[in-house]
Amino acid sequence: MPSKRDLASFIGVFRRAAAAVAVLTVAACAGGSAATEGTAGGGDGTPAVLRVPDEHTTVQAAVDAASPGDLVLVSPGTYAESVLVDTDDVTVRGTDRNAVVIDGEGVRSSGVVATADGVRIENLTVRRTMHYGVLVTGMHDDDGPSAHGTDGYERLDPSRFPPVERFAVRHVTAANNGLYGIYAFDARHGAITDSYASGSADSGIYVGQCRECDILVQGNVAERNAVGFENANASDSVVVSGNRFSANRVGMTFLSNYQEAFTPQRAGTVVGNVVTTNTSADSPAHAEGAFGIGIGISGGRHNVLRDNLVAGNPRAGVLLANTEDLAAVGNRVDGSWAGDGVSRNGVDIANVSADRAPARGTCPGAAASTLPENLRAACGTPGPLDGVAPGELPRVQAPPGMSFLEVPAPPPQPGMTDVENVPAPLPSTVTAGIRLPEGVPDADLLAERSGVA
Amino acid sequence: MDRVSRREVLFGTGGVIAGVVAAAGGTAAGTALEQGRDDGTPAAAADLPADAPSTGAVRPDGTTQAGIDRPATPQRFGLLTVLDLPDAGSPATLLSRLATLGTAVLDLTGAASAVPPGGAGDLTVTVGLGPRPVAAIDPGLPGATALPRFAGDESIAPERVGGDLLLALHGSDPMALPAALRELRAALGDATPRWSESCFRGPGDGMVARNPLGFHDGITVPHGVRELSREVWLPPEGDGGDPRVTGGTLCVLRRLVLDTARFAELGTGSQEAVIGRRLSDGAPLSGGTMSDDVDLRAKTPTGQYLVPARAHTRAAHPSFTGSGLMLRRGYGFAAPAVGDDPGETGLFFISFQRELDTFVRTQHRLDEIDALMEFATPTASASFLVLPGFDAGRPLGSTLTA
Numbered sequence: 001m002p003s004k005r006d007l008a009s010f011i012g013v014f015r016r017a018a019a020a021v022a023v024l025t026v027a028a029c030a031g032g033s034a035a036t037e038g039t040a041g042g043g044d045g046t047p048a049v050l051r052v053p054d055e056h057t058t059v060q061a062a063v064d065a066a067s068p069g070d071l072v073l074v075s076p077g078t079y080a081e082s083v084l085v086d087t088d089d090v091t092v093r094g095t096d097r098n099a100v101v102i103d104g105e106g107v108r109s110s111g112v113v114a115t116a117d118g119v120r121i122e123n124l125t126v127r128r129t130m131h132y133g134v135l136v137t138g139m140h141d142d143d144g145p146s147a148h149g150t151d152g153y154e155r156l157d158p159s160r161f162p163p164v165e166r167f168a169v170r171h172v173t174a175a176n177n178g179l180y181g182i183y184a185f186d187a188r189h190g191a192i193t194d195s196y197a198s199g200s201a202d203s204g205i206y207v208g209q210c211r212e213c214d215i216l217v218q219g220n221v222a223e224r225n226a227v228g229f230e231n232a233n234a235s236d237s238v239v240v241s242g243n244r245f246s247a248n249r250v251g252m253t254f255l256s257n258y259q260e261a262f263t264p265q266r267a268g269t270v271v272g273n274v275v276t277t278n279t280s281a282d283s284p285a286h287a288e289g290a291f292g293i294g295i296g297i298s299g300g301r302h303n304v305l306r307d308n309l310v311a312g313n314p315r316a317g318v319l320l321a322n323t324e325d326l327a328a329v330g331n332r333v334d335g336s337w338a339g340d341g342v343s344r345n346g347v348d349i350a351n352v353s354a355d356r357a358p359a360r361g362t363c364p365g366a367a368a369s370t371l372p373e374n375l376r377a378a379c380g381t382p383g384p385l386d387g388v389a390p391g392e393l394p395r396v397q398a399p400p401g402m403s404f405l406e407v408p409a410p411p412p413q414p415g416m417t418d419v420e421n422v423p424a425p426l427p428s429t430v431t432a433g434i435r436l437p438e439g440v441p442d443a444d445l446l447a448e449r450s451g452v453a
Numbered sequence: 454m455d456r457v458s459r460r461e462v463l464f465g466t467g468g469v470i471a472g473v474v475a476a477a478g479g480t481a482a483g484t485a486l487e488q489g490r491d492d493g494t495p496a497a498a499a500d501l502p503a504d505a506p507s508t509g510a511v512r513p514d515g516t517t518q519a520g521i522d523r524p525a526t527p528q529r530f531g532l533l534t535v536l537d538l539p540d541a542g543s544p545a546t547l548l549s550r551l552a553t554l555g556t557a558v559l560d561l562t563g564a565a566s567a568v569p570p571g572g573a574g575d576l577t578v579t580v581g582l583g584p585r586p587v588a589a590i591d592p593g594l595p596g597a598t599a600l601p602r603f604a605g606d607e608s609i610a611p612e613r614v615g616g617d618l619l620l621a622l623h624g625s626d627p628m629a630l631p632a633a634l635r636e637l638r639a640a641l642g643d644a645t646p647r648w649s650e651s652c653f654r655g656p657g658d659g660m661v662a663r664n665p666l667g668f669h670d671g672i673t674v675p676h677g678v679r680e681l682s683r684e685v686w687l688p689p690e691g692d693g694g695d696p697r698v699t700g701g702t703l704c705v706l707r708r709l710v711l712d713t714a715r716f717a718e719l720g721t722g723s724q725e726a727v728i729g730r731r732l733s734d735g736a737p738l739s740g741g742t743m744s745d746d747v748d749l750r751a752k753t754p755t756g757q758y759l760v761p762a763r764a765h766t767r768a769a770h771p772s773f774t775g776s777g778l779m780l781r782r783g784y785g786f787a788a789p790a791v792g793d794d795p796g797e798t799g800l801f802f803i804s805f806q807r808e809l810d811t812f813v814r815t816q817h818r819l820d821e822i823d824a825l826m827e828f829a830t831p832t833a834s835a836s837f838l839v840l841p842g843f844d845a846g847r848p849l850g851s852t853l854t855a
Contacts, residue, residue: 178754201756226756258775284756324774325814356817401755 047422049073059083059092059102059112066090071422074100074124082129084145085114085121089425094124097171097415104129104177106405111177115140118166118426123416125173126181128405133174133197138163138186158261163188163210166426170194173413178404180206181222184215189430191216194414196449198223199407201284203230204248209260212236216430221449223247224407226286228278231255231300233262239431241271244446246453249286249293249398251275251313256299256323264326266301270308272437274445276342277312280452282408285401291315292396294345299323299357301330307440308335310345314396317345317368320385322357330361337368339443346394347371351387358384411451511577513562514844516700520579520623521805521839522681522780526659528575528623531784532630533706533801534649535616535835536641541586548850550642551840554580555849557640561633568636569629576629578637580849581619581704581837590853594695595687596703596838601813604820605831613833616647619704621803627651648833650708652784652801661735661743665711665785665798666828668728669735672743675778684778685805687841697852700841705779705812707802708786708833714795716828727824729766737766761824768823774814779804799832809836 047069054075056062060083062072068089076099083102085092092112094100102111102124111126113135126133139146139161167190174181174197181197181204184190188210197204197220204222207215209232217240222228228245231238232255245251252275256264275294290296292315297303299322310317317337320328337348348368353359363379364370371393372386447453511519540546558578560566566573588597599615606614620637622630630651638644655662660671675684687701688694716724721732730736735743739751739759747766751759760767771778781804790796804812819826843849 179750179752201752201754259772263775284752284754287752287756287758288762324818354817354821401753401757403754404756405754 047071049420049422051075052079053077063087063090063092068118069422069425073419076100078103080105080108082108082110083112085112085119086116088116089118090116091120091122091423092124093120093122093416093419095419097123097173098125098412100124102126106130110135110145111174113137113145114167115145115164117164119164120168120170120423120426121172122168123171123419125175127173127175127177130178132179132183133177133181133200134169134172134183135180136164136167136169136184136187136190158186158209161186165189166428167191168193168426171413171416172196173410174204175199175410176405176407180204181225182206183208185209187215188212189214189426189428191218191430192220193217194219196221196410196413197228198225198410198451199283199404200225200227201287201401201404203227203253204245206230206232207234207238208232209262210234211262213238214430214432215239216241216434218242219446220244221446223450223452224280224283226250226284226290226401227253228275229253231265231268232257233260233265235262235266235268237267237269237431239269239271239434239436240273241269242437242441242445243273244450244453246274246276246278246312247280247450248278249280249283249291250296251278251294251310253296253298254300254303255296256301256326258324264299264301264323266303268300268303269436270295270303270305272439272441273308274339274441274443275308275310275313275317276339276443279312279314279396281399282402282452284404284407285398289398291398292346292394293319295319296321297328297331299326300328304332306332306334307437309339309342309440309443309445310335310348311337311339311443312342312345314343314346315393316350316371317348318350319393320349320351320353320359320362322353322359325357327357328353328359328362331359333362334365334368336440342443345369346396349375350393351375351385352390352393353385353387355387358387360384408451411449413449510564510573511562511575513559513577515842517686517702517842518579518839519562520577520621521702521782522685524575524577526657527654527662527782527784528577528625529654529656530624530627530630531652531654531801532622532634532649533652533784534620534622534634535583535647535706536618536620536644537647538586538617538644541583541617542589544586544590544854547586547589548854551580551582551850552848553640553642554637555843556845557637558849559843559845561636568632569626573633574624574626574629576622576624576626576633578633579619579621579623579704579839581621581839582850583615583617583619583835583837585615586617587838591697594838594853595698595701596809596836598809600705600809600834600836603816603831603834604826605829606834609831609834612647613708613835615835616837618644619706619835619837619839621704627653650786650801652786654784660780660782664783664800665713666716666724666728668724668730668732669743670783670800671781672730672735673747673778674780680778681780683807684811685780685807687807697855698838698841699852702780702805702807702839703809704837704839705802705804705806705809706833706835706837707831708799709802709829710797710799710832712828712830713798726761726764727828729760729764738764763822763824765819765823765825768819768825769815771811771815774811774818776811776814777806777808779806779811779815797832799829805839812836 050062052074110132164187170193172195176199179202183206204225221244228248294310294313294317350371584599664670689699690696737747739748788797
């Protein structure tokens, strides 16, 4: 168990750790010419493979020696490191997803952080960090990388921090990370695919603060988190499809959040996901007590949710709410509310928006149960939907939270096969023209990768 | 909607970690107000040292009125009066009345004041205009819109809602305040009193003092010329402001009866969870000292916030509402207990901000989630345009029709 002091400084450690990373990076850059003379070949345009630990004893040393286009290939082992990737078009890949482990040991802030364009993080496990397993962020300065807007008293100026362009996180297992498993913040044109996240006290997978995001989230499993997948202020082209967000406390959230830039959140595409039975007891508590909710939309707008299986969430399948003065507007919600072996939702769709920012423009299909029962009354009108007070939702008792470090380890996950192949640079667009799955998936979508299904 | 059942948190807004934050830039407002001093116009409050003692005289004149950011440590006593004006709908006579009132304020608070006979000491008079007279001049002016009704406001007595004129008197000598008010009422002529009440503050440094619940209050407020210009003073024309009210501000006044007996029964630990700070030293429950920022995202390994989800400190934090920061300058009150009537103890919540919406959004949020609101009952609610500073050459209210 962490000491009492560790509890108090759970967050505070981050900035110091990040600053230390930045210092190391500066030192590496100062000696940058050594990289091209040494083990790395990359500077001449021929992509090199930098092997850990054969050629470089740490992942960070290999990353620091890498040139754009190079592949850092990590062999099985447990690496007690915090890795910062700030060179464009570098790939960090494990040779064995389950046996290559970046371990925060419950003390380091982050596992792998990318602040450069075109970075791939692939086929490895990141666990036991205090904050982020994998973080891709355009927000970084002399104090190191960061994510999130402000909880101070100054207003955020996103123009100071242009987004990271092009990224890929795939075949990554992120377990027992204090806040987020895999997190893309202030980043665009990227993909989070075929990954797994559990044991996060915030969310397993998070996409935040971007416009024209062009981000694909596909084929992932997030379970035993406070929230499986979270989108805050990420808009226009975030495509979330074919994922399993079951057995969290809340499956998915779409949030407008004044603490970050670019409110309101809008225009996400959420298709063909399984969002069931979000009643996990072996997970950290949701800090605001949420439990038993499939999909929460708080101040999110014009999101399209279709062909999702949303069932077995005892408080609500889909919950519409406001964020302060920002109403949930124009969200399209349909799909399936029943699946084989899964119980019904407590209610399929409920509107708990406050009177000051009532939800508008959502017409649930006839199959869904709703609260209030006349939720459809305002369909086809610009007027406000009727709502209920949160106290009128089905009552569920949230079990106590489990320490993020004690959440059960995930089962082995399928990895990449052709790990020696040095990839071409990532494309500049991701979701344009993408083919989305047709129809509602079965309840056992990706269940073979789950530790609870 | 049911007031209590709304107070239930649904799903988080996520969150973590101290972000990298951009200062909103040395705002044009700050620059302009500072330039105001350079080009010979009267001094702004910042001319006074930040540690100006609250026992000395306070300049009544300048680009801003006294009693908002000066003296830097609010005086211990106050007398708040709200009146209606017979000429609220006719700007010409209203302005003449305000000019006379302003002259009386300068006389009362100036070096030659004889009220009380020993001199004014640190007496300040702050004058605010209610929405009705402001709207009569121009419905587009800041302050022309009244506060909306918040949770519990429906039971406020009608005479305690709104009003045309605020006279906020503050000083270290409580005996001087009614005497000064008499002088002001005489200068004002036939105004109709709505209510008047004395108030007081505990000892403190700067804006921080313990409130009637025993907790430190006024911790998170704007400081210095730059922050005050950005958050409190109505901006100059060059910063998108209306030159008629540059150097003014918007005041929100809420009288909150506090159930101090029930709060006391909670015990210290539960009280701290309601407030989000330690009783002993005002430090946030996320750690550090009183002056450290609240870490809203700090959690235990099992996922609980260190500053609880419904704690007042979290609920009132401006980052959630995308609004600015208020300059809070609150005072306590106590109404007598007689027979079975236990009397009233509570807080005059007094805030100054550049946009009324800063308060409105925050109060809506408090109504929805703040655990402290279960101990507070509003018994007066009003907002005022605090007029720009004035002097003999620029009478009170004269800028409104400039």
